[in-house]
Amino acid sequence: DCLVNALYGVYRDGTVPDFQRKYLDMLRAGGTLRHKELLAPFGLDASDPNFWKKGLDVIAGFIDEIEATGV
Numbered sequence: 001d002c003l004v005n006a007l008y009g010v011y012r013d014g015t016v017p018d019f020q021r022k023y024l025d026m027l028r029a030g031g032t033l034r035h036k037e038l039l040a041p042f043g044l045d046a047s048d049p050n051f052w053k054k055g056l057d058v059i060a061g062f063i064d065e066i067e068a069t070g071v
Contacts, residue, residue: 001055002051002052002055002056003035003039003046003055004055005054005055005056005058005059006044006051006052006054006055006058007023007042007044008058009054009055009057009058010042010043010044010054011023012058015043016041016042016043019042022041022042025041026038026041039051
């Protein structure tokens with residue numbers, strides 16, 4: 001899921017201060033907020049094509065790692 005991968009990419013890159021707290025806040029909010037409000041604290045916007053690219057970049061990175069192992 002690109003949304004989860006985009007969040008993981010932000011976490012991995014360390015670009016969002018207090019990521020863990022913001023992530024737990026997002027989980028606590030559950031279905032009470034729209035995706036735009038849930039993603040805003042992470043600097044993500046699902047209406048931006050770069051958001052989806054970020055998620056796909058995570059997958060591409062995983063593929064590169066697998067290919068590098070020769071498996």
